[in-house]
Amino acid sequence: KTYIVIGAGILGASTAYHLAKEGRNVTIIDRGEPGQATDAAAGIICPWLTQRRNKAWYFLAKNGAAFYPSLIKQLEEDGEKETGYQRVGAISLHCDQEKLAKMEERATVRREDAPEIGEVRQLDQQETNELFPLLSEEYASVHVTGGARVNGRLLRDALLNAAQRHGASIVKGNAQLESSGEKVTGVKVGDTRYEGDSIILTAGAWAPELLEPLGIKLSISPQKAQIIHLMLENTETGCWPVVMPPNNQYILAFDGGRLVIGATHEDDHGFDRRPTLGGMHEIIDKGLTVAPGLADATYLETKVGFRPVAPNFLPIIGTIPGYENLFLANGLGASGLTVGPYLGAQLAKLAAGEDLELDPEQYDVSGAITDNIS
Ligand code: FAD
Structure with a gap:
């Protein structure tokens, strides 16, 4: 066949x-x-903190995250050394203590049938900043050690x-x-x-x-997404966790000082592949609010991709x-x-x-x- x-x-x-x-x-x-x-995607694997309640979706996301370690192992056995996947942990930021407590509770409950979440712990402002030094000092976080990043x-x-x-x-x-x-x-x-x-x-x-x-x-339908790549000179960022701020944007660090911030969610733009000033402004504005330390990063490029939405x-x-x-x-x-x-x-x-x-x-x-x- x-x-x-x-x-x-x-x-x-x-x-x-x-x-x-x-x-x-x-x-x-x-x-x-x-x-x-x-x-275009860069690549948060951390579905457990979401408030989305759809069970069918969560089944896929949970199993999808749990599937990674064995898949990566198989690929390595097949001779693939560069899979782009790393479990660096994730921090979900907030200024509101009550929201953080709820988030921790949600993750702890979900951990019962998703041990791949790893350790779940609240971090205060200082601990949060130590893990990701560019952040505004007002944020505390929930740290999930099983969170990962992947280069698509x-x-x-x-x-x-x-x-x-x-x-x-x-x-x-x-x-x-x-x-x-x-x-x-x-x-x-x-x-x-x-x-x-x-x-x-x-x-x-x-x-x-x-x-x-x-x-x-x-x-x-295609949902347009713009995403920005930055370079932080002379800084080793390979172990930094994925950052999930309270707005719908995120910050990912890759090896060698490469950072990725994004992304936009643009419906009704068809297959328009242009990076736009409005899109980039939104990403940069939200990014700098959460992480003022990004101001000194070098701008590298804006990528555009189309998420398939059912x-x-x-x-x-x-x-x-x-x-x-x-x-x-x-x-x-x-x-x-x-x-x-x-x-x-x-x-x-x-x-x-x-x-x-x-x-x-x-x-x-x-x-x-x-x-x-x-
Ligand atoms: P695609 O990757 O779009 O692949 C479709 C392929 O089909 C293309 O290569 C195209 O060339 C080919 N094709 C189409 N028609 C034909 C044809 N007639 N003949 C030949 N080839 C054809 N997901 C996460 O889990 N975490 C994230 O952090 C995350 N961040 C994202 C950030 C951005 C900027 C974007 C755009 C997406 C992000 N996503 C993320 C979502 C994820 O990237 C997509 O859901 C996923 O990549 C879709 O994969 P796909 O294989 O279905 O489609």
């Missing part, structure tokens, strides 16, 4: 890796979209390299589906035709255009109704680096006809198919 995976962001890369590792025949097709979400691009590449080592092949180009009746018979890239028994769509925010020729309208911000996974051999997952939204590797492993199982750990009815694809064009 042959498998074609269309789209090599975090989701497609993980799906392809897990299929290839099982010895299956896999072709991955990607057209190198410059707004790929995975490429490095992890994607590690998964793709390892998939290739297990026999997968990668094709660069724009994929189009070929169908006959209610079956997808193959995929065309330019003049070349690829035969696949199972076709797997992991095309992120661009998935709707792939399905349109079949008369299927998929309601996945109805109700809940990821979807399943078979396209009416097409037995056409599989899809999508809608990873703002937590796709957390959820993507795990959901990719599940999608690989679905396409291979194996049992899933999750209940597919909770993430039903048909809920995102609004209309049948034909």
